Amino acid sequence: MNVAPRSADFVGDAVTAPLLALDHVSISYPTRDGILTAVEDVSFTLSAGERLVLLGPSGCGKSTLLRAVGGFLKPSTGEIRLHGRRIDAPGPDRMTVFQEFDQLLPWRTVLGNVRYALQRGKSLPRPQAEEVARHWLSRVGLKNFVDAYPHTLSGGMKQRVAIARAFALEPALLLMDEPFAALDALTRRQMQDELLKLCEETGSTTLFVTHGIDEAIRVGTRILALTPHPGRLAATFDVPPDTRIRGTARFAELERQIQQSVFADPETEHV
Amino acid sequence: MSDIAAPKLVRAPALRRVFDGTPWRRAVILAGFALIWELYARWLDNALLLPTMGATLSALWAAIVSGELPDRTLTSLRVLITGYALGVAVAAALTTLAALSRWGNEALGLLTSMFNPLPAIALLPVALLWFGIGTPSLIFVLVHSVLWPVALACYGGFLAVPSTLRMAGRNLGLSGGRFVVEILVPAAFPQILSGLRIGWAFAWRTLIAAELVFGVSARSGGLGWFIYTSRAQLETASVFAGLLTVILIGLIVEGVIFRTLTRITVQRWGQEQA
Known part of the structure; x- marks a missing residue:
């Protein structure tokens, strides 16, 4: 089978230096009721040309993680590196x-x-x-x-x-923070298709955040599933090109598999 | 991606466009007020208390022709524009500091809550002590009357800028003064514009009042001084002509300058409904 969940602490290919590397990143911030840990001990790497999707229900810290990569907030512990350099501010790259x-x-x-x-x-x-x-x-x-x-x-x-x-x-890295979440279903599907085409034409490296399993399979080459409170990596799925086509058996099979292995809890089933 | 076609617009009929506008309604209301004034003044028949509109207009005309009123008005406007510009400049500097640093932020909050409720005219005695009688004193109270409402509005506007828009700006690597000027100021422009409006009204009011108070010994007084001397000489129609000039200038600034500014900025940008 093409699709195999990997262990959560997979750290990528050590031979070629990754474009983006997250090294045991935790992010917490103070709230009125105390310190809230949004993301806990997340590590992954992203190589050039990949489209990595952070998938999870709301509250799993996926947007927080994306903002940290964007440089809008700093990790409490751990390090985020782009081209081997530590990210400390937002930038057009x-x-x-x-x-x-x-x-x-x-x-x-x-x-x-x-x-x-x-x-x-x-x-x-x-x-x-x-x-x-x-x-x-x-x-x-x-x-x-x-x-x-x-x-x-x-x-x-x-x-x-x-x-x-x-x-x-x-940019060296394109960050997408649920860009289609506020659109109607028809427009969303069309936008997913058009974005996929643009990404494939340009070969851009993308980090995409979504709570839709179908969207993750459609646009991603690799999916990292996160569990909430606090956000942790749960599983990794590769998406081969032939799985990316909506309505195919492979698409449905991967969707079911992600659903079962990660979001089996009835509380978070409707993502 | 395939092209999205532009929508087609049909122009509304000419008559409909004329009647949809507000100017004609305003003209009717204004004519109504003028009529009530004229009738009441005729019925009262006391030119010392309330001159008729006709008498006021002829006094206005006489004062314009003699060159006195335009002269007084220009004097007032010159002081007003200087004070207003200075006040807005100081407000801009203060709010920029407040937007960029926590200390500046606290300082601005404290200063506005201290000085905004203080009537500018209450500072006139202090101004007279410091600067003596003359334009510098007027400008001092004007700056005070403009500075705080404008600073308050700018700062409130900055706070209301959506965080997404801020991040979009910072994403481009913008920071410091450039971030304030190119992102925060235009994003907060609806509030800034209403602050400028309020500041203008405060300044105009304060100036006329200040001129009334100490125009007494100024050699070249402004409009307030014109009103004051006319009253002293019991020329009530001239007092009303002076008041009318104050109102007219207010209307022109509001109806032409600020309205145009609103139309070409916040209405075009969709930040405010037309």
């Missing part, structure tokens, strides 16, 4: 697509948003930034909306702008 629609700058047009990101994140001069921005916006199907302001767009279109912005900066 790790572009994040957030779930919330207000990640776009409302005072800039669709084109302005992507162009501004290129000017600031990649220090491109304005004409060049505009050219690259137009290219990426047409790749996500927004050629006709370059001059629109974000508030006039639908949720799916806003996410397309955010995706175009992230891809345009050609």
